[in-house]
Amino acid sequence: MQDNRINLLAKNLVNYSCSLKKGEKILIEAKGIDYMLVNALIKEVYAVGAYPFVEIYDNRVSRELLMGETKELAVLKAKYDAFRMADMDAYIGIRGGENCNELSDVPEANMKAESEFYSHPVHHEIRVKKTKWVILRYPNQGMAQQAGMSTDAFEEFYFNVCNLDYSKMDRAMDALKKRLDSADKVRIIAKDTDISFSIKGIGSKKCSSERNIPDGEIYTAPVKNSVNGVITYNAPSVEQGVKHENVSLTFKDGKIIKATGSHTDKLNAILDTDEGARYIGEFSFGVNPYIVKPMGDILFDEKISGSIHFTPGCCYDDCYNGNISAVHWDLVQIQTKEYGGGEIYLDGELIRKDGIFVTDDLKCLNPENLK
Numbered sequence: 001m002q003d004n005r006i007n008l009l010a011k012n013l014v015n016y017s018c019s020l021k022k023g024e025k026i027l028i029e030a031k032g033i034d035y036m037l038v039n040a041l042i043k044e045v046y047a048v049g050a051y052p053f054v055e056i057y058d059n060r061v062s063r064e065l066l067m068g069e070t071k072e073l074a075v076l077k078a079k080y081d082a083f084r085m086a087d088m089d090a091y092i093g094i095r096g097g098e099n100c101n102e103l104s105d106v107p108e109a110n111m112k113a114e115s116e117f118y119s120h121p122v123h124h125e126i127r128v129k130k131t132k133w134v135i136l137r138y139p140n141q142g143m144a145q146q147a148g149m150s151t152d153a154f155e156e157f158y159f160n161v162c163n164l165d166y167s168k169m170d171r172a173m174d175a176l177k178k179r180l181d182s183a184d185k186v187r188i189i190a191k192d193t194d195i196s197f198s199i200k201g202i203g204s205k206k207c208s209s210e211r212n213i214p215d216g217e218i219y220t221a222p223v224k225n226s227v228n229g230v231i232t233y234n235a236p237s238v239e240q241g242v243k244h245e246n247v248s249l250t251f252k253d254g255k256i257i258k259a260t261g262s263h264t265d266k267l268n269a270i271l272d273t274d275e276g277a278r279y280i281g282e283f284s285f286g287v288n289p290y291i292v293k294p295m296g297d298i299l300f301d302e303k304i305s306g307s308i309h310f311t312p313g314c315c316y317d318d319c320y321n322g323n324i325s326a327v328h329w330d331l332v333q334i335q336t337k338e339y340g341g342g343e344i345y346l347d348g349e350l351i352r353k354d355g356i357f358v359t360d361d362l363k364c365l366n367p368e369n370l371k
Helices: 004-017 036-047 059-067 071-086 108-130 141-147 151-162 166-172 174-182 264-271 360-365
Strands: 025-031 051-057 090-095 132-137 185-190 193-198 205-207 217-220 228-232 237-239 242-244 248-252 255-260 280-286 307-312 332-334 343-346 349-353
Touching (some): 004 132, 036 090, 071 108, 255 264
Parallel strands (some): 025 051, 025 090, 090 132
Antiparallel strands (some): 228 248
16 A cells, blocks of 8 residues: 555655646656655656656666766766756656665766766756756665664654645745845854855755755855865765765865865865865755754755755855856754754854754744744
8 A cells, every 4th residue: 555655745746846737747767766656756747747757776787887987978878868858847856775885886986977977967957957856865774774763763754854844944944045145244163163254145045845855954155265264064974975974174265275084085086076176065054853863864964953064066056156066065064052062153143053043033943933
């Protein structure tokens, strides 16, 4: 029997996240999951009179392909997939798989070719800019283990997170968006962190399930050359199959001039992908009330209530700061008391302390007001 929670998730993805309309075309890409959510999505797409196109990938097959990846192959794949993506009106990407380290032994040069010559042109240049898109992870035993939870408890957590009232969250974000749109100076203070930058003229974007599931962030970007100081991230981050911890970045006039962590060599290899990888493309507040600790999955971790992420690499067009890169690496700092606290100032005014918004207009974004 189909789980009603899956049916509700599919309905929300098609009708709310993608706002799919009759006659539109949608590409559904499913990696490492079974058929149930895919079939539920197909039924919802047909229900609105739209046209589903489906690709299902096995992560072990993807690994085998990447083991022989070259620039030439990545360019050819992009040539064909870009044509299809450009013809789509919407996109849903679902990621799963029991082993989050499935790609950990793929050579760095191969992963760089895939990122720079396939993912960037197909997804950053076409999918992100042209389609109505949403990305999500799908619950499984591997994710439950990663989160330190039983499978049943994790599934309950997952559907609470993914099926919450995002329209309520969207309204609550209005006050923070208004502040970010008019602000200039930002200062962030936390353990081993004191960093300042400008967001003047960049604007901001609310994320309330129209791009990611789970969702719950509002982002902007720093003026490219304005970042100075040090930030240390306290949430682990899996990138290119490697778990990075205690990443610390030092900035001068926008550029990362020093980077250290649990895998300093691999960290710097990512930051050396291209010139833009050593500049910041996104600054974001996480506000999802059900996500309170990291689980090593960025689609969840970047939404942690009381967190920020400060992202080396490519900016988004709707908060454009001129930084272009094949990299977009959401590194997370949690500022709740449990994780050492922290303070965020906009134009000299304290707006959040220890993960809790302190000004009257922003208190609507605190966890007790979003559940």
